[in-house]
Each structure stands twice: as C-alpha cells, then as structure tokens.
Amino acid sequence: MSLVAGPGRGGHHQPALPDELELCVEKHVAYIKSLDTRKDEYEYWLTEHLRLNGLYWGLTALHLLGHPDALPRSEVIDFVMSCMHDNGGFSAAPGHDPHMLYTCSAVQILATLDAFGDLEAHVNGGKEKVARYIANLQDRDTGTFNGDGWGEKDTRFLFNALLALSLLGMMHLVDVQKGVEYVQSCANFDGGYGTGPGAESHAGQIYTCVGVLSITKRLDLVDKEKLGAWLSDRQLPNGGLNGRPEKKEDVCYSWWVGSSLAMIDRLHWIDQEKLSKFILQCQDSELGGFADRPGDMVDVFHTVFGLAGLSLMKHPGVREVDPIYCMPKDIINRVVGG
Ligand code: GRG
Numbered sequence: 001m002s003l004v005a006g007p008g009r010g011g012h013h014q015p016a017l018p019d020e021l022e023l024c025v026e027k028h029v030a031y032i033k034s035l036d037t038r039k040d041e042y043e044y045w046l047t048e049h050l051r052l053n054g055l056y057w058g059l060t061a062l063h064l065l066g067h068p069d070a071l072p073r074s075e076v077i078d079f080v081m082s083c084m085h086d087n088g089g090f091s092a093a094p095g096h097d098p099h100m101l102y103t104c105s106a107v108q109i110l111a112t113l114d115a116f117g118d119l120e121a122h123v124n125g126g127k128e129k130v131a132r133y134i135a136n137l138q139d140r141d142t143g144t145f146n147g148d149g150w151g152e153k154d155t156r157f158l159f160n161a162l163l164a165l166s167l168l169g170m171m172h173l174v175d176v177q178k179g180v181e182y183v184q185s186c187a188n189f190d191g192g193y194g195t196g197p198g199a200e201s202h203a204g205q206i207y208t209c210v211g212v213l214s215i216t217k218r219l220d221l222v223d224k225e226k227l228g229a230w231l232s233d234r235q236l237p238n239g240g241l242n243g244r245p246e247k248k249e250d251v252c253y254s255w256w257v258g259s260s261l262a263m264i265d266r267l268h269w270i271d272q273e274k275l276s277k278f279i280l281q282c283q284d285s286e287l288g289g290f291a292d293r294p295g296d297m298v299d300v301f302h303t304v305f306g307l308a309g310l311s312l313m314k315h316p317g318v319r320e321v322d323p324i325y326c327m328p329k330d331i332i333n334r335v336v337g338g
Pocket residue numbers: 101156159160202203204205207208242243244247248250252256325326
C-alpha cells in the first residue's frame with residue numbers, strides 16, 4: 001500500500017472558507033482517508049518522496065481527531081515494512097534511499113500502532129537494527145547527526161535520532177551528552193536556535209533543539225525568558241504565527257512555535273483564542289484539510305500541524321498531543337512513560 005499523498009488537491013478546487021469557526025472533524029477524517037485513493041492524480045506521484053512522512057502526518061491527525069482506526073492497521077504496517085532496508089534505515093517509499101527523516105517517521109508510526117512486535121516478526125532483532133542505523137549516523141566529534149550517508153547535518157536530524165531512539169528505548173547507543181552540547185553550540189543571543197552553530201534562529205529549528213533538551217531532560221539550559229519572548233513575538237495581529245521576524249503567518253508554526261512554548265511552559269504568553277481562530281479559518285469546510293493560510297490549498301502537513309496546534313490549546317474535540325513527540329499523549333505515556 002502506498003499511503004497518503006502530500007500537498008495539493010488537483011488544482012481545480014477552490015477551498016471553501018468556513019463560515020462558522022467550528023472544527024469540521026468528519027470532513028478532515030474523510031480528507032485524510034481519501035489521500036490514499038487518489039493515486040491517479042499527478043500530485044500523488046509528485047510527492048512520492050514524502051510518502052512515509054505523509055503517513056505519519058495522516059495517522060497522527062486521525063488519532064488527534066479521535067479516529068485512530070480510520071486507516072487499515074495491517075496495511076499501514078506492511079507499507080512501513082516495505083520501506084525498510086537491510087541496513088535498518090527506512091526510505092520515503094519502496095526503492096528510495098533510506099534517510100533519518102523517514103526512519104523517524106517509521107518508528108513513530110510503529111509506536112503509534114503498538115507495532116514493535118510486528119517489526120520483530122518481520123525482521124529478527126529489527127528494533128535494535130533500526131536503532132543501530134540511527135546511532136551510526138552520529139558524528140562522534142560534534143555529537144550531532146547526519147541525515148544519511150551523504151553528510152548533511154541539521155539539528156532536525158539530532159532531534160529525529162533522539163526522538164526515535166527514546167521510543168525504541170535505545171538512547172544508550174549514542175553519546176547523549178555530546179548531542180546536548182551540540183544544541184548548546186547552536187544557541188543564539190536572542191534565545192533561539194538555528195540549523196547549526198551561528199545560523200539564524202528559526203521556529204522550526206527551535207522546536208528541534210528544545211525537543212532534544214526536553215527528551216534529554218536538560219531544559220535547565222534554555223534561557224526561557226528570552227526564548228519565550230522571541231517565540232511569542234511570532235504572533236501577528238491576525239492571530240497566526242510566523243517562523244521568523246518579518247515573515248508571513250503559517251498554520252504549521254502553530255506547532256513549531258506552540259510546542260516550543262509549551263515545552264518551556266510559556267504557551268500562555270500568546271493569545272490562544274486568536275491563534276485558535278486563525279487555525280480554524282484555514283480549514284476547507286467542504287472537503288476537509290487545513291491550508292497554510294485561509295483560502296489556500298489544503299495539504300496533510302498543515303492538517304496535522306493545525307490540529308496539533310489546536311490540541312496544545314486544548315481545543316474541544318481534539319485529543320491531547322505530546323508537545324515533544326507530536327504524537328498522542330496517551331501513546332507516549334504507554335511507550336516512554338508519563
Ligand atoms: C516529529 C513533528 C516532528 C518533526 C521531526 C523534520 C523535523 C523533525 C522538524 C522540522 C522542523 C522545521 C525546520 C520546520 C520548519 C518547516 C518550514 C515551514 C520551513 C520553511 O521555512 P522558511 O523560513 O519559510 O523558508 P517561511 O515561509 O516561514 O519563511
């Protein structure tokens with residue numbers, strides 16, 4: 001099964017803006033389920049490089065909407081396993097190259113479905129094999145991680161690695177202290193973090209760095225006052241959040257900024273009512289899904305991060321999300337403890 005296409009909806013549909021700001025739960029469930037059945041559409045194939053990420057986004061969105069069984073469990077697991085390589089890594093789709101980004105999504109999907117046993121059934125010692133693929137990508141000098149064998153480094157991969165290893169219960173395979181030191185080396189004077197040392201603060205990268213410090217229980221290293229102020233400055237008069245100064249608002253920053261504020265216990269520093277309204281305005285109230293901004297085309301990426309943002313703010317009808325893992329809170333409690 002090749003599940004869940006990425007952005008787009010054929011280019012013909014004019015998204016319907018919601019009249020009333022109510023969460024269209026059933027429409028969103030139908031939208032996500034439909035992503036797997038539109039294989040004849042151009043964008044489905046255009047987004048093949050995102051497939052395993054897309055499956056994680058779609059599955060997580062369905063869980064947050066209270067429809068955890070809307071996708072067929074065994075087909076999802078079979079698809080995930082069809083993306084596994086002999087070296088323990090996962091690719092976006094069968095036949096592509098393995099990469100940290102997809103390996104992390106695979107582990108998140110398997111954890112969500114309580115399917116580590118299925119992984120072991122498919123590959124003897126599979127859990128450890130996946131963990132060793134991840135651990136081997138650590139740069140032992142700096143503590144950060146490569147995305148694959150090609151050497152690209154980014155704080156995203158350090159976060160992916162620790163997130164996946166903590167779900168697998170195998171953090172001991174890597175030098176955690178060095179990873180923490182690397183995050184510290186990415187800290188900027190404004191309280192934020194970038195893709196690497198000296199790189200400009202960006203809300204997406206802040207999420208990954210604060211995520212690393214949360215998983216490793218080193219949030220004491222964060223300048224919470226400064227970072228909280230920088231993050232809450234991201235809110236624009238229309239209620240939406242941007243990722244950096246002078247940039248446009250975008251629904252996905254409801255997650256990158258919102259979760260970072262939640263991890264440092266400063267979510268109340270933004271106007272949550274205004275942000276919730278902005279997110280709800282980004283729904284397509286006819287065909288389901290969320291766009292980056294009101295009236296734009298929906299996609300599954302903005303759908304999960306819009307819903308996860310609403311969940312952080314305890315919006316009625318949305319299940320609780322874990323602010324570090326972007327997975328349902330009850331699942332994180334089961335897998336890594338409360
Ligand atoms: C488990 C949720 C989860 C994530 C895994 C891949 C990853 C770890 C995190 C990605 C963090 C990140 C860098 C998010 C930002 C994504 C984004 C909107 C990038 C665009 O940045 P700009 O600055 O766009 O080009 P704008 O238009 O905002 O200026």
